[in-house]
Amino acid sequence: MRVTSIFPILIFSLALTLFSCKAKKQAESVPPPPPPPDWVSERPTSSMYYVGIGIAGKVSAGANYMQIAKENALNDLASEIKVNVSGNSILYTMENETGFKEDFLSTTKVSSSVNLEGFEQSGVYETPDSYYVFYKLSKAKYKEIRDARISTAISLSKQSRAEGRQQASNGNYSQAMQNYYQALSSLEEYINEPLKTEIDGQEQYYGNILLKEMQQLANELTISPVIQEYTITQGNVVPDDKTVFTIKDKTGKVQYGVQVVFSMGDEVLLKEKAISDHTGKVNSSVGKIKSTGRNILKAKLIADLDNKKHKVIGRVLDNIQWPSTAMIILVEAPRVKLIVDQKKNGAEVSSAEVFQAFSSAAISNSFMTTEKENEANLIAKIILTSKESGVYHDLYSVTFSGYLSFHDAKTNAEVFRESFDGLRGVDLNYDRAYNKGLEAFKKRLIYETIPRFRRKHLD
Template sequence: MKNTLYFFIPLFLMFGCTSSKKAGKDYLADAPGWVRQGPNTPGYYHGVGSATKALTQMGFREKARQNALSGLAGNISVKISSSSVLNQFEHDKTYSEYFRDNIKLSSDEYLEGYELVDSWENEEQYWVYYRLSKEKYEQVKAQRKSAAIAKSEGNFEEAMDFKSSGNAKESIRFNIKALEDVKDFLGDDLTIQQDGVEQAFGSILLSELTETIQNIRIVYPLGSLTMKRGRAPVANPMVVKVVNGSGRALSGIVIVTTFSWAPGKNIVSVSDSKGEVRVEIEKAGSKKNEGYIQSTVDLEKLIRESTSGPVIRKLLQNISVPGFVLPVSIQAPVFYVETQETNLGKKFTKQKLYPVIVNLLKADGIEITDNPETADFRLTVNAETQKGRKRDKMSFANLNSQIMVVNSAGQQLYNKNIDDISGMGKNFEDAGVDAYDALISKFRINIYPEIYGRLFK
């Protein structure tokens, strides 16, 4: 059984653009029957088109011709054979509908052999009538299909040769080219003789392509990874291998790597002659304890490079893409915090800035240690106040501070000097305390977000 869908061109397209009719007058009274009723000659596809003579952008004769050929093409059915590759490989019939909608019949290719039957015109309109022998159409289609299959078989043979030599990229590319060669006939029965046996050629093309793609393996050197937040792994970049199911190295395969903690960012790499890809692992800034690294074959890029046709690209978009997901355990960083806080040369009995810093770090899931040797980061603050001026019984104090963060290797990651903070009070000591309150506010709003962003984002 064959499922058949017929495209009918709406009447208003069949007859093109018409001008306003004059009241009480049949402006088609003198028109031939094929204008008034449409032709119905058995054994032919028909197309009638018209255009108003007022057209300026395109000549009315050409416009009428295009409308007629569009009508002719619309009367030719696009059939989906029950033995076609479309019926064998799709599950929801959506692609068959897409295929019908996108296989366009053109006068240059599909409508070869059409003939002009007649034309007619009046003061306002020009009409033209074309027809195409159904027998002639089937002959031309059979010739085109035979030529397409022959060309496709050549590209498929190249694909198989590349597959045998371990060149998966070129094998995929030529396999796609082979599909492109017969794209106009994917709804047909594409039976060929292979080793004396009838084979469904379309199914062979798609199944071989799917097998080659899904036989690609991405192999990481380890099954899981542990990282500290804000730090890349020691072994960086990580060497990842791209091989086939037999472990044979595959070169030229484009791999896209993404990180769960860096949405929107990806690394695109191409496997070298050894089948190796070097993946530069992004430092993990996530506050979550778990994440992942995912590498996938960039099949979409390979398809784009192999075909510009929407029909084949749509057909291949549902092929599952090989990939690998590496689980990552993200450990909380450890901070050692040290502050030197003096007011007018005297240490505070109870430090003001230190507990604020510690609470901010803990709120972000960061661990605090009393041993600087075990810390991933060391945050130090040196702050002191000095007497300023007196004015209207109020005293003013100026505050200077230096804030620094270094990692366990001694590398300086953040350094900031602050000398624009002042405070006021009834005396200089109260003014110094007020200045520290201003520093705390600045630390919460500006400095801590800067530090966190510098280390973890």
């Protein structure tokens, strides 16, 4: 019995010993990871190559850690390529423009990392936690590829320029400007370069030629307002047919399809951009102007209404002296004639206090009163009726009802109405109760009703 009980224990111990020896032998047979290459610990430098090293953590990057490391290496490689600014380049003429160079460098960096060609993978290193990629690009090869791209871009640009020159000779300046815009857009990545090429049998700096010719195109056009000045009462919408401009060339030929941008100080326009129609007309939409005074609506020609795709070229074209003009919109405070119908217990009473309260509210809310109906823009009418409504616990009560309305003086259309029903005065006799109720009415008129009218109709 004793031998039998010990035997299983001996078998288990022997198996455990054999397994441990096997595991130890397998562990001893796995070679240690290779040491990291020099480029992992110290960034290489070379006069012949641009280098880029990308790293991705396996945990943080997930299953795409290899791809992310490669993208990081490309971005690193692109950051080594310095942008030199030629003294005969478009960029050189724009360097004093705030933020322009930064916009260009940002655009170039993104484009370079996406469009890099000719690079080669020089090494890969991997640890249990990280993945490393090493790229390099021959500087000579990069220059060769870039020069070829510049040559292609100039060729495409020249085609657009040729079309633009033809359109201009036919008097179609809108299409000519679009062609020149496209000609510049083809060169967007290379405006730091001199872009030297043959024009009319001579070597010339092509970017500067384009800008010069585009300025000449702009100089051929004029824009003028159909109405020089328009007066409107505050609270009314400026009609769109009063903000019309005409675009012509210097021969008087109207221009179709020309793009225009509008502005008017801090006012937010309903339509800030437009394109001229077949009659050369173009208009803004101003809407309602909140404040009184003199407003200047400006109109300016531009080459492209939507330059988000070519932000850098949009900034370049801001330096063109585009034809512009302006019209004046005078906004006057409304003049209001007040009519009061006030009754106390069915009998007419003096409305002097109501007139005085209304005049005070008018001054506070930026409009004027007038006694002449032919001078008024608005007719205000106050109906106010009071009646004695009884005595309760020795307190006398007077109830007020009525309304205030505003009508357009020309059309008689009602533009505002508010009821005064429910106002009440309570005191020790009817006269004092009436006076208290009238004071409550005047306070509501001055501090609530008239400001509400201003916000709804004038603001």
